Amino acid sequence: MNYDVAVIGGGPGGYVAAIRAAQLGGKVLLIEKEAMGGVCLNRGCIPTKTLLKSAEKWEDLKRSPEFGLKAEGIGFDFGAILARKNAVVAQLRGGIEQLVKSNGIDVVRGAAVLTGPNRLEVDIRGSGKKETFEARKIIIATGSVPSSIPVPGRDLPGVITSDELLELDQVPRSMLVIGAGVVGIEFTAIMRSFGCEVTIVEMLPSILPSVDSDLVKRLGLILRKLGIKTLVGARVTAFAAAEDGVAVTVDTGKDIQEFHIEKVLIATGRRPVLEGLGLEAAGIAHDRSGIVVNERMETSIAGIYAIGDVTGRSMLAHVASTAGMVAAENAMGLSSLMEYNAVPACIFTTPEIATVGLTEQEALDGGYAVKVSKFNFAANGKAVSMGESDGLVKIVADANSGKVLGMHILGPHASDLIMEGALAIRNNLTARDIAHTIHPHPTLAETVMESAHGIDGDIIHQIKQKKRV
Ligand code: FAD
Numbered sequence: 001m002n003y004d005v006a007v008i009g010g011g012p013g014g015y016v017a018a019i020r021a022a023q024l025g026g027k028v029l030l031i032e033k034e035a036m037g038g039v040c041l042n043r044g045c046i047p048t049k050t051l052l053k054s055a056e057k058w059e060d061l062k063r064s065p066e067f068g069l070k071a072e073g074i075g076f077d078f079g080a081i082l083a084r085k086n087a088v089v090a091q092l093r094g095g096i097e098q099l100v101k102s103n104g105i106d107v108v109r110g111a112a113v114l115t116g117p118n119r120l121e122v123d124i125r126g127s128g129k130k131e132t133f134e135a136r137k138i139i140i141a142t143g144s145v146p147s148s149i150p151v152p153g154r155d156l157p158g159v160i161t162s163d164e165l166l167e168l169d170q171v172p173r174s175m176l177v178i179g180a181g182v183v184g185i186e187f188t189a190i191m192r193s194f195g196c197e198v199t200i201v202e203m204l205p206s207i208l209p210s211v212d213s214d215l216v217k218r219l220g221l222i223l224r225k226l227g228i229k230t231l232v233g234a235r236v237t238a239f240a241a242a243e244d245g246v247a248v249t250v251d252t253g254k255d256i257q258e259f260h261i262e263k264v265l266i267a268t269g270r271r272p273v274l275e276g277l278g279l280e281a282a283g284i285a286h287d288r289s290g291i292v293v294n295e296r297m298e299t300s301i302a303g304i305y306a307i308g309d310v311t312g313r314s315m316l317a318h319v320a321s322t323a324g325m326v327a328a329e330n331a332m333g334l335s336s337l338m339e340y341n342a343v344p345a346c347i348f349t350t351p352e353i354a355t356v357g358l359t360e361q362e363a364l365d366g367g368y369a370v371k372v373s374k375f376n377f378a379a380n381g382k383a384v385s386m387g388e389s390d391g392l393v394k395i396v397a398d399a400n401s402g403k404v405l406g407m408h409i410l411g412p413h414a415s416d417l418i419m420e421g422a423l424a425i426r427n428n429l430t431a432r433d434i435a436h437t438i439h440p441h442p443t444l445a446e447t448v449m450e451s452a453h454g455i456d457g458d459i460i461h462q463i464k465q466k467k468r469v
Contacts, residue, residue: 003029005331006120006135008112008277011038013308013320014141015096020328021139022103029133030100031122033111037093038143039309040317046092047166048186050085052348055193059350066387078171078194085166114138114278117301137303137331140284140291141324142277144270144309149178153239158246159264162187171196172262176248178236180207182347184267185219189349192226199229199259201236201250208347212359212408214374214394219353219410222390239264272310295337297327305331314343342426346415351377351391354418357406357425360396369399373431373454375447377411379461382442388412393451395421395431402430402456413444420448431455 005021007014010032018030035042054076064071100107108131110124120133146161148154162183171194177184180202188198200207200223207223207230208216223230231252238249245262272290285292285300290312297305305327308320322338329336347353363370377383377391391411397404407421424434434452439445453459 002133003027003106003135005029005137005139005328006031006112006133007139007141008120009038009141009143009308009310010036010096010100010107011141011143011308011320012040012317013143013310013324014038014139015100015324016321017139017141017307017324017328018100018105019103020325021332022105024329024332024334026328026332028103028105029108029135030105031108031110031112031120031133033109033125035093036096036100036107037089040320041092041096042089043163043166045317047085047089048162048190049348050088051081051166051190052186052350054081054084055190056350059193063387076194079169082167082169108133111276113276114282114284114304117282117303137305139324139327139331140277140299140304140306140310141308141320142273142310143320144272144315146266147269147271149236149266149268151236151239153241153246154266156239156241156246158241158262159239159266161266165263165265168263172245173197174199174245174261175263175265176201176236176246176259176261177265177267179267179269180204180230180232181267181269182208182345184265186348187265187267188223188228192228193350197227199261200231201234202230202232203235205233207232208353210345211347211353211355212394212396212406213361214392215353215355215408215410218390218392219349222349222351270309270315272312274310296330296335297323297338298330303331314340314345316343316345319343339426342422344415344418344422346418348415351388351411352414353408353410354414355406355408356418356421357404358396359406359408360394363396363398363405368405370405371397371399371402371455373397373451373459375451375454375459375462377444377447379450380442380444380447382444383412383447385442386412393417393447395434395448395451395455397431397455402432403428404431404434404452407448409448411444411447417444417448420445 004026006029007018018028022028110122112120112122115121174197177200180200192198234252240247248259250257291306293306307323307327309315326336326338344356374394378389383389394408396406404424431452439449450459
């Protein structure tokens with residue numbers, strides 16, 4: 001065998017798996033057909049958050065007078081914003097390449113196919129040559145691509161996915177977003193901030209269907225205030241070329257409406273990359289939703305592991321990286337199990353949304369006696385001083401034990417605050433454990449403490465409602 005471990009795919013799943021296997025003393029091969037860092041770094045998490053940062057700074061600039069500041073002749077240069085996004089991605093990509101090299105990992109550029117239980121063939125990029133490698137263990141981390149929709153006119157140039165939207169050098173005047181999941185809502189926030197008129201069309205009865213309903217209601221109000229039109233329970237039935245972009249036909253369930261739009265973003269989810277990997281020949285169990293794995297991240301064939309988006313479960317970068325470490329440790333002879341009970345998930349809107357654990361409805365459906373507490377950012381000194389007091393922290397706890405079952409935050413820095421909930425859930429902590437931990441003042445973290453107090457007793461900074469006689 002040439003290698004102890006061969007990893008296919010250099011995304012946040014694959015490159016982390018490769019580093020972990022190398023840390024454990026393995027001789028490791030990492031095969032990547034495009035750019036190191038995968039979707040997360042090149043077409044996902046990082047480019048979107050870099051654009052969002054520019055959008056947030058622009059919003060701040062527009063609010064200058066509110067903070068006693070004078071900003072005259074302000075504006076933005078979308079070309080420069082795009083250039084900064086590309087520079088950030090390039091810097092971080094260089095960092096990963098260095099990290100991989102410094103761990104002594106061999107990198108091969110090209111597309112890999114499984115040709116035997118311990119064998120891979122790689123179509124070496126740009127050379128027209130194929131090379132064969134052998135490894136004791138193989139980790140598949142080929143990720144996912146945007147899924148499409150079977151609607152006539154899908155191939156028109158104005159109908160795009162997140163991949164192409166990230167490369168637009170101008171802000172479209174108008175955009176129709178199909179799918180109100182995380183990707184659709186995040187791009188809505190970014191593009192709306194730069195002056196694009198956004199309409200969202202969602203087939204299900206609500207936006208962000210996996211998010212707790214209290215947060216969804218609050219976000220719905222914020223989107224409406226921003227002038228974003230949201231059609232739920234509606235379906236796009238056709239696209240046609242129009243002089244100024246695309247004519248989109250939407251069946252709203254009540255009537256048929258036609259929209260003339262510059263760009264249409266298809267954000268209806270992602271599908272795992274399974275084609276051309278030799279999965280059938282290798283006998284690796286899979287279906288359309290991904291490669292089947294056990295809690296050791298091992299496939300139906302011993303010694304072959306699969307991690308990240310290609311497994312179709314919790315398509316998030318940090319889940320891919322954690323699964324990568326689990327697979328690498330098992331491949332190197334340790335015994336590690338993947339846990340999914342405390343996976344934080346963030347939606348980078350303004351304000352942010354972050355959730356972990358069970359929603360109130362999921363806890364009720366799971367048979368728990370549920371206690372819920374909500375604390376508004378409007379009663380938090382730091383949030384008010386920042387001028388960002390929209391939102392709430394909702395905690396769902398087991399009424400009998402006080403254990404935290406779920407935490408759901410809409411508000412500034414929700415993506416940082418949620419870690420208190422993740423730590424509590426993973427370690428079976430109670431709301432009391434959070435409430436009685438001293439939180440510094442003035443901080444946004446106090447919102448989590450106050451909400452936890454509400455489970456176990458009384459919230460201090462909450463105006464008492466007068467009792468009805
Ligand atoms: P990927 O990142 O998809 O990497 C797979 C790699 O495998 C690719 O580089 C590909 O070129 C390579 N590959 C495929 N086939 C082969 C082959 N045969 N041979 C060699 N190489 C191959 N997640 C978050 O947690 N936070 C976010 O804020 C966030 N924002 C997102 C925003 C957008 C617009 C999108 C699209 C996604 C976002 N995600 C976010 C999701 C996140 O990007 C993915 O969950 C993550 O990238 C999955 O990592 P992975 O390693 O499984 O696969």
